[in-house]
Every structure is written in structure tokens, then in C-alpha cells.
Amino acid sequence: MPISFTRENSLFRLTTKNTLYAFDIVKGKLIHRYYGKKAGAVVKTFADEPGDVWSFAPYAKEGEVYFSLDTQPLEYSCFGSGDFRTTALRIKNGAGNSVTGFDYVSHKIRKGRVEIPNIPCGRADERTQTLDITLRDTASGCELHLYYTVFYDCDVISRYASVTNKSGGDVVIEKWMSLALDLPGHNYDVVSLAGAHCFERVFNERTPVFRGNLSMCSRRGASSHQMNPFMAVCDRKADENHGDVYGFNFVYSGSFLNEVEGDQTGKTRVQVGLGEENFNYRLKDGETVFAPEAVMTYSAKGFGPMSRNFHHFTNDHIVPEKAKERRPVVLNSWEAFYFDIDENIMVDFAAAAAECGMDMVIMDDGWFGARVNDKAGLGDWYVNRNRFKEGLAPYVERVKNTGVKFGIWVEPEMANPDSDLFRAHPEWCIRCPERPMSYSRSQYVLDMANPEVIEYLKGMFEETFRGVPIDYFKWDMNRHISEPGSMYLGAEDQGSMEYRYMQGVYSLFKWFRETYPDAMIENCSGGGGRYDLAMMAVCSQIWTSDNTNARTRTLIQYSSMLAYPASVMSCHVSNPHGNMHELDLKYKVAVNGVLGYEFNVLKTPEEVKEEIRRQVREYRTFDRVITDGEYYRLSSPYESDVSAYYFELGDQILLSAIHTNGKAVIGRKKPCTKLAVRTADANATYRDTRTGMTVTGEQLKKGIEIGEFAPDESGWDAKLWHFVKE
Ligand code: GLA
Numbered sequence: 001m002p003i004s005f006t007r008e009n010s011l012f013r014l015t016t017k018n019t020l021y022a023f024d025i026v027k028g029k030l031i032h033r034y035y036g037k038k039a040g041a042v043v044k045t046f047a048d049e050p051g052d053v054w055s056f057a058p059y060a061k062e063g064e065v066y067f068s069l070d071t072q073p074l075e076y077s078c079f080g081s082g083d084f085r086t087t088a089l090r091i092k093n094g095a096g097n098s099v100t101g102f103d104y105v106s107h108k109i110r111k112g113r114v115e116i117p118n119i120p121c122g123r124a125d126e127r128t129q130t131l132d133i134t135l136r137d138t139a140s141g142c143e144l145h146l147y148y149t150v151f152y153d154c155d156v157i158s159r160y161a162s163v164t165n166k167s168g169g170d171v172v173i174e175k176w177m178s179l180a181l182d183l184p185g186h187n188y189d190v191v192s193l194a195g196a197h198c199f200e201r202v203f204n205e206r207t208p209v210f211r212g213n214l215s216m217c218s219r220r221g222a223s224s225h226q227m228n229p230f231m232a233v234c235d236r237k238a239d240e241n242h243g244d245v246y247g248f249n250f251v252y253s254g255s256f257l258n259e260v261e262g263d264q265t266g267k268t269r270v271q272v273g274l275g276e277e278n279f280n281y282r283l284k285d286g287e288t289v290f291a292p293e294a295v296m297t298y299s300a301k302g303f304g305p306m307s308r309n310f311h312h313f314t315n316d317h318i319v320p321e322k323a324k325e326r327r328p329v330v331l332n333s334w335e336a337f338y339f340d341i342d343e344n345i346m347v348d349f350a351a352a353a354a355e356c357g358m359d360m361v362i363m364d365d366g367w368f369g370a371r372v373n374d375k376a377g378l379g380d381w382y383v384n385r386n387r388f389k390e391g392l393a394p395y396v397e398r399v400k401n402t403g404v405k406f407g408i409w410v411e412p413e414m415a416n417p418d419s420d421l422f423r424a425h426p427e428w429c430i431r432c433p434e435r436p437m438s439y440s441r442s443q444y445v446l447d448m449a450n451p452e453v454i455e456y457l458k459g460m461f462e463e464t465f466r467g468v469p470i471d472y473f474k475w476d477m478n479r480h481i482s483e484p485g486s487m488y489l490g491a492e493d494q495g496s497m498e499y500r501y502m503q504g505v506y507s508l509f510k511w512f513r514e515t516y517p518d519a520m521i522e523n524c525s526g527g528g529g530r531y532d533l534a535m536m537a538v539c540s541q542i543w544t545s546d547n548t549n550a551r552t553r554t555l556i557q558y559s560s561m562l563a564y565p566a567s568v569m570s571c572h573v574s575n576p577h578g579n580m581h582e583l584d585l586k587y588k589v590a591v592n593g594v595l596g597y598e599f600n601v602l603k604t605p606e607e608v609k610e611e612i613r614r615q616v617r618e619y620r621t622f623d624r625v626i627t628d629g630e631y632y633r634l635s636s637p638y639e640s641d642v643s644a645y646y647f648e649l650g651d652q653i654l655l656s657a658i659h660t661n662g663k664a665v666i667g668r669k670k671p672c673t674k675l676a677v678r679t680a681d682a683n684a685t686y687r688d689t690r691t692g693m694t695v696t697g698e699q700l701k702k703g704i705e706i707g708e709f710a711p712d713e714s715g716w717d718a719k720l721w722h723f724v725k726e
Contacts, residue, residue: 141167177273221481280495407472661715
């Protein structure tokens with residue numbers, strides 16, 4: 001059984017395929033014991049009793065100085081009760097103070113998992129088990145549930161929580177973390193995926209843990225381009241194939257806080273959750289609220305297994321089952337025409353997509369309301385009759401007659417001030433009374449915490465899309481939340497607006513999925529601004545970045561795969577301007593994920609179209625290796641002159657090497673000339689379907705020469721091998 005409890009020593013053991021997580025109950029508190037490689041029966045590590053005595057560490061009972069919450073490794077620490085480190089939960093009680101202290105009451109081991117109301121979470125399978133621990137704070141009158149869900153096969157354990165107010169009055173949750181983990185020692189580095197718009201998720205920094213607090217967060221109301229919720233804590237020598245690596249992530253798309261803190265006793269506290277700056281929740285008597293799910297994994301063999309564990313978790317427990325059907329190769333109108341679209345252009349564009357062997361055409365921004373540029377029309381979800389004279393349904397029928405499927409762009413959470421929606425309901429936007437509202441891309445954010453807004457949007461989409469056979473929605477979000485205030489919520493509930501906003505967003509996603517069950521949803525937020533597990537749970541894939549330059553994309557995609565699988569990574573070949581080398585480079589970079597195209601193929605030379613047809617045909621011969629295969633990094637573009645990796649599925653291996661002589665690459669440059677496919681079958685012979693070359697598994701394992709690149713003037717070139725066992 002993945003979860004067990006032994007009464008004699010009050011020990012909980014949570015096991016996955018390769019890992020063990022253990023804690024026990026001492027004096028009503030949950031004391032962390034171990035997280036790491038699967039170990040034998042005895043699990044007592046750095047928290048052996050009696051604990052060390054530290055001066056200035058508070059203790060509960062005279063004479064029991066060895067037991068202090070300030071020095072013990074705790075499962076879940078609360079504010080103000082004697083632990084001076086950063087804590088996971090702070091509740092302001094009816095008396096007005098925020099001292100919080102929960103004690104163990106009971107526990108249950110459940111089959112499956114506990115669902116989180118209106119927030120996506122990992123899907124349980126037949127092996128999934130959940131430990132549900134009840135704790136009570138008699139002073140504040142609150143009940144806390146800590147949940148541990150074990151996803152056995154992918155070595156992932158998740159943590160989430162709920163608080164129920166039984167105090168008879170209001171309390172306020174002022175800080176809330178879903179996951180807390182005390183690790184032995186300080187000898188770690190922290191790796192995060194920080195970035196910026198068009199430069200998302202950069203994997204080239206390691207920050208040593210020190211005696212202080214490292215905090216990585218988003219205060220933007222979105223998981224953000226600027227700081228992804230993923231983080232890893234690893235030993236200082238850990239690399240791709242060696243060393244302890246702990247990976248963490250948050251299944252949530254709003255503001256968050258990740259913390260890593262080295263303490264005086266030589267321990268390191270790791271926390272993931274909603275944080276405190278953008279979260280302050282008044283909980284009424286009798287009400288229950290949940291903290292979203294945070295996930296963790298452990299690898300004893302470096303970053304490679306950590307990534308693969310998270311890839312498995314995402315593919316098997318996050319991404320909707322239906323998304324696993326073959327993903328379409330799309331042709332998107334944005335970089336082709338920007339806002340200048342109409343029915344005839346789009347029908348011709350669809351015909352060109354069909355001619356190039358693609359599956360679907362996507363009509364991006366510019367089809368609705370007064371939306372002919374980014375200054376007007378957002379919020380008015382009715383078709384622009386100047387551009388689509390007969391309406392959507394007859395136009396989409398023309399598109400489908402060309403032989404491709406049809407996708408459409410929406411940005412439900414937004415309104416331009418110049419829109420009928422805003423003119424009718426200025427109070428439906430996020431704002432604070434008496435305060436000016438900031439613009440961003442000439443738009444405001446709708447108050448998705450207000451159920452009336454959600455119902456209005458449903459009604460509008462329902463009417464506009466009635467009878468229109470839509471196969472795909474691209475759901476965008478093109479600004480962050482400033483002046484976080486709701487005209488709908490009362491004064492005491494303002495601090496919960498962002499959390500309720502996300503619940504509103506997820507409920508609208510749910511409605512889309514139920515109302516258009518055959519349509520897939522691609523997520524976008526100015527590119528990869530909500531590249532997070534919760535969005536992956538309600539969509540099929542995510543637009544990785546608005547930056548489609550092959551050189552920057554090499555870095556963004558390499559980094560994104562540290563935490564997320566290729567199956568969700570939407571990658572388009574943008575305009576090669578008739579340059580065949582550029583087309584080849586862009587293709588070989590884009591095949592790292594879900595392939596699509598995004599430029600005006602109507603105006604492209606015949607030889608480019610011919611090559612695109614060949615690319616799409618070829619991609620179909622190995623797309624499953626990319627979306628469903630195991631992924632191995634070989635060479636980092638931040639550390640060497642080559643970005644290299646391979647995917648393996650059954651008898652097939654897809655190996656890529658991108659020569660990165662570009663200026664975009666920073667860091668140390670180790671030359672890379674050989675690529676070793678360590679997992680190849682030593683007894684087999686493989687044939688490269690692209691060149692016909694054969695090679696033994698033994699040679700692949702030892703490493704094959706990359707050979708000469710033929711870089712263009714920017715210094716970049718790419719190679720691709722598709723090996724199939726003979
Ligand atoms: C965002 C998206 C783009 C495109 C535009 C349309 O920037 O990332 O792909 O959809 O919006 O306005």
C-alpha cells in the first residue's frame with residue numbers, strides 16, 4: 001500500500017515507486033522524518049528525539065527544553081506558536097491576534113483523492129491514495145485538513161489543505177502555503193524558471209541556499225512569464241544524471257509564493273503556496289476553503305529523472321484524457337495578418353493550410369466587435385459583420401469545405417474601455433473605488449470573482465457560437481491584475497478577490513469544456529504567461545511564447561522541458577521569409593513540441609510550401625515519440641555551443657542537436673561534438689529514417705559524432721536524426 005501508519009511509533013510512510021516520505025506525531029505535532037530514496041523499515045534521520053537544545057528556542061513545558069517547534073523539522077508550521085522560521089499558515093482569530101497552532105486529532109487513508117472546489121488538481125487513478133489528517137486549533141476554533149495524495153508510478157506526492165471555521169465568528173487566513181518540507185542541511189542550490197514576456201522560463205541560474213529567505217513569487221494575478229511556479233532544490237553538485245534533486249510545482253494559475261529558507265539549526269525549509277501578499281481570506285463561521293494542490297518529486301539521479309517524473313505526472317494525471325488524441329498541426333493567422341482578417345482571407349488561408357497538409361486553421365484576434373486593432377472591442381463577443389458578412393456559421397462551413405478543421409481566438413477575461421461591455425458595466429472590471437485604473441495593452445481585467453460576469457460571458461459565447469462547428473479555442477489573457485479590487489465583493493472580502501477570480505476562470509473553462517466537448521482548448525497568456533499545471537489540466541496545450549525566433553525559442557523550449565512535457569508545448573514555425581535554411585532551423589526547433597505554422601503561406605514561394613508539406617508528413621511519422629516518449633537532455637544551450645536532447649518511445653529515438661552560436665546564449669561555452677544515447681538497445685541496429693544511415697545500439701550508447709554543422713550568418717544550424725530499430 002502506498003500509504004501506511006504504524007501505531008507503535010505513530011509513523012506515517014508514503015511510498016512511491018522509488019521514493020519514501022515519512023513523518024510521525026510527537027506531542028500532537030507532525031514531525032518530518034524523511035524524504036528521499038526508498039529506504040528500509042527504520043526511518044529516523046535528522047529529527048531523532050530528544051532534539052538539540054538551542055538557546056532562545058521556546059518550549060511548551062518546563063523541563064522539556066529539547067522539544068521546541070523552532071528547531072524541529074515540522075510537516076506544517078503555524079505562525080506565532082514558537083517557530084520563528086517562515087511558516088505555512090497564519091490565521092487571524094476572533095480575538096484579533098494571528099497566533100496559530102494546530103494539533104493532530106485523527107487521520108484517514110482514502111482511496112483516490114479529495115477534489116478541490118473550482119480549482120484543477122491531479123487526476124487520480126486506481127493506485128492513487130490520499131492521507132487526510134485532521135488537526136484542530138482550539139484557540140481559533142478552526143479545523144485544518146492536510147492532504148497527501150500519492151501518485152505512485154510517477155514518484156509524485158501532492159500536498160493541499162483545507163480550513164473550516166468552527167469558531168462562531170469570522171477568522172481571516174492571512175498566509176497560506178500548500179506544501180512545507182524541512183530538509184536536512186543547507187547544502188543546496190535553488191533552481192527556478194524566471195523570465196519575461198517573450199523570454200519565458202530561463203534555466204540558467206542556481207542560487208545557493210543561505211541562512212535567510214529566498215522567495216520566488218508572482219504578484220500579478222497570473223502564474224506569469226516573470227516567475228514560473230516550478231522550482232527545484234538540489235544538492236550543490238547535482239547535474240543531469242547525478243545528485244539529489246527535489247522538484248516542486250503548484251497546480252494554480254494565479255499569484256503564488258515559493259520560499260526556501262536556511263535556518264540556524266542547519267535545516268532548510270521549502271514552501272509552496274498562495275503566500276500572503278495577494279491572499280487574505282475572510283472565512284465565515286461554518287465555511288471551508290481549500291489551498292490549491294502543490295506537487296513534489298524526488299530524484300536520486302539528478303535533474304533528468306526529476307523532469308521525467310513531472311512529464312509523466314502531467315501527461316497521466318493533469319492533461320485531460322481527450323487531449324492525448326493526436327494533436328493537430330495548425331496554421332495560425334496572427335503573425336500572418338495580425339488584425340487584418342476577413343472571411344475571404346481566412347478561407348484562402350484555410351485552403352492553403354489544407355494544401356500544405358495541415359489539419360486546422362486558427363482565426364486569431366480581430367474577428368469580433370470593433371476589434372480592428374488592440375484599442376477596442378475586447379468584451380464584445382459577437383462577430384464583426386463588416387468582415388464576416390453572413391455571420392460565423394456559413395463562413396466556418398466554407399473553411400471546413402477546404403478540408404481543414406477550424407479554431408478561434410478568445411480572451412474572455414478582458415475588456416477594452418472602448419467596448420459595449422465596459423460602457424454598460426464599468427463596475428465589472430477589477431478596480432478600487434477612487435483610484436485610477438492602470439491600462440495594459442489598452443485593456444482592463446474583468447472581475448471573474450463576480451458570478452454575474454461569468455454568467456454574462458457564458459450567455460454571449462453561447463449565442464455567438466450557436467451552430468458553429470468549432471474544433472479549437474485559443475484562450476488568451478493579455479495583461480496582469482493591477483489595483484486588485486472587486487466592486488462585487490464587500491470590504492472584508494477584498495483580499496480573497498484573486499483566489500475567487502481564479503475559481504471563476506476555472507469555472508468558465510469547465511463550462512467551455514462541457515458546452516463544446518469536441519473542441520480542444522489551447523492556453524495562451526501573451527505567449528507562455530500561464531504556463532502552469534492548472535492551465536494544463538483544463539487545456540490541451542499552451543502557446544509557449546510570443547517569441548517565435550528559432551534562436552530564443554531554443555532556449556525557452558529547452559528550459560520549459562525542465563518541468564513540463566513536450567506534449568503541452570505548442571511551437572509554431574513563423575515566417576522564414578523564403579529562406580530555406582531558416583525554414584529548416586525553425587522546423588527543427590519547433591518539432592521539439594506540438595508543431596504548427598504561423599505566417600502568410602499565401603504569399604510564400606512554391607518551394608517553401610513544398611518543404612512545409614514534406615515537414616508535416618515527416619512530423620507525423622514521429623510526433624508520438626515527442627508527445628508520449630521519454631525525454632533526455634544531452635547538452636544545455638546555456639553551457640555549450642550545442643543544445644541537444646532526445647526522445648525515446650518503443651523502437652524509436654528522435655535525436656536533436658542545435659548549434660547555438662548566436663549572441664542570445666549566455667554562460668560558459670563547453671564545445672559539444674558527440675551525443676550519447678545512453679538508453680539505446682545495445683543489441684539492436686538502428687536506421688535513421690531521414691538519411692538511411694545505420695548505426696548499432698552500442699555505438700549510440702557510446703556516442704555518435706555530431707559532424708559538421710552548416711550554420712548561416714547568425715551561426716545557427718540544426719540536425720535531426722530519427723532512429724528506428726531494424
Ligand atoms: C497575444 C498572443 C498572440 C496573439 C495576440 C492577439 O499576444 O500571445 O499569439 O493571439 O495576443 O492579440
